[in-house]
Amino acid sequence: MVCTVRGLVKTYPAARGRRGAPATPAVRASDGIDLDVVRGEVFGLLGPNGAGKSTLVRQLTGLLRPDEGRVRVLGHDLVRHPERAARLLGYLGQDSTALDELTVSLAAETTARLRGLETRAARAARDAVIEELGLGEVAGRPLKKLSGGQRRLACVAAALVGERPLLVLDEPTSGMDPVARRAVWAAVDRRRAERGVTVVLVTHNVIEAETVLDRVAVLDRGRVIACDTPAGLKALVADEVRLELVWRTEPPLDVPEVAALRKAAEACRAAGGSGRRWTLRLPPDDARAAIAAVTGGPAFAALDDFTLATPSLEDVYLALGGRAEGADGLVKA
Numbered sequence: 260m261v262c263t264v265r266g267l268v269k270t271y272p273a274a275r276g277r278r279g280a281p282a283t284p285a286v287r288a289s290d291g292i293d294l295d296v297v298r299g300e301v302f303g304l305l306g307p308n309g310a311g312k313s314t315l316v317r318q319l320t321g322l323l324r325p326d327e328g329r330v331r332v333l334g335h336d337l338v339r340h341p342e343r344a345a346r347l348l349g350y351l352g353q354d355s356t357a358l359d360e361l362t363v364s365l366a367a368e369t370t371a372r373l374r375g376l377e378t379r380a381a382r383a384a385r386d387a388v389i390e391e392l393g394l395g396e397v398a399g400r401p402l403k404k405l406s407g408g409q410r411r412l413a414c415v416a417a418a419l420v421g422e423r424p425l426l427v428l429d430e431p432t433s434g435m436d437p438v439a440r441r442a443v444w445a446a447v448d449r450r451r452a453e454r455g456v457t458v459v460l461v462t463h464n465v466i467e468a469e470t471v472l473d474r475v476a477v478l479d480r481g482r483v484i485a486c487d488t489p490a491g492l493k494a495l496v497a498d499e500v501r502l503e504l505v506w507r508t509e510p511p512l513d514v515p516e517v518a519a520l521r522k523a524a525e526a527c528r529a530a531g532g533s534g535r536r537w538t539l540r541l542p543p544d545d546a547r548a549a550i551a552a553v554t555g556g557p558a559f560a561a562l563d564d565f566t567l568a569t570p571s572l573e574d575v576y577l578a579l580g581g582r583a584e585g586a587d588g589l590v591k592a
């Protein structure tokens with residue numbers, strides 16, 4: 260086992276409001292979390308904004324001390340010895356400004372040196388990761404002068420450089436274009452395949468979650484509400500399909516079938532079932548009947564588009580009772 264978490268509890272204390280700002284209540288951001296991550300797997304943490312994902316990974320990396328519970332990484336107790344984390348894992352936080360003044364090249368080289376590589380080895384590792392992530396053109400520029408996506412990519416390069424048996428990446432691809440995202444996932448996958456590196460990954464992006472992750476823990480309000488393979492999680496909602504309807508302007512609610520569907524759309528409001536775009540989760544037969552109703556009758560003129568899809572992790576998340584406002588974040592990211 261690379262990483263074991265038992266009974267993890269972390270409460271951020273209440274804060275008094277200052278200068279007219281409202282007081283904030285205490286938040287139990289980790290509420291009794293148990294997790295086991297095995298060697299060589301890409302383990303995802305999925306959940307809405309504020310679910311407690313970053314709080315969890317910051318405790319996994321020794322940066323935040325839990326109130327209760329145990330964190331063991333590669334045999335080390337990181338609650339008692341948080342300083343050991345730096346030797347064991349490569350961490351990419353949500354916003355990393357520490358490297359801002361350095362050039363991409365120096366950021367990678369310095370990190371490699373800090374991880375114990377000799378000068379020559381550090382330079383070789385630097386060149387390899389810059390090439391691997393397609394950063395060659397911007398290698399000589401300081402991070403603070405790069406675009407958001409390039410900057411993030413440079414931080415990924417620094418997180419990956421050197422040989423760490425565990426990588427903890429908090430939304431590594433946020434703000435990146437598809438080419439950069441693909442390069443990051445390929446780099447992660449290569450480390451897993453060639454070196455047996457284990458990866459713990461926070462992501463909002465459901466598509467990514469389905470393609471790169473071996474297992475996923477779904478977090479909600481500081482608790483793990485499900486943990487399985489993407490396929491295993493999807494089996495939870497296998498008897499449903501997702502129907503999306505897009506209306507040209509206002510939905511024709513005077514058509515009885517449409518008015519009836521609105522109720523189902525509101526039940527799925529979390530996924531955007533209001534306004535012009537409706538998302539419905541229905542048993543296959545009901546979805547077929549709904550399509551017949553909106554494409555065959557007077558509603559058709561008002562319909563712009565529709566799609567029918569098998570369930571995604573997002574549907575699983577909703578079926579598990581995830582919060583409405585969070586699901587949006589899951590889809591967009």
Ligand SMILES: Nc1ncnc2c1ncn2[C@@H]1O[C@H](COP(=O)(O)OP(=O)(O)OP(=O)(O)O)[C@@H](O)[C@H]1O
Pocket residue numbers: 271272286288306307308309310311312313314315
């Ligand atoms: N330093 C802090 N002080 C007080 N409360 C905090 C602090 N950091 C996080 N929180 C609260 O703890 C909860 C969990 O936050 P956390 O950042 O772990 O969530 P997250 O799942 O990573 O969210 P996101 O997807 O938005 O990054 C939230 O309610 C948040 O407001």
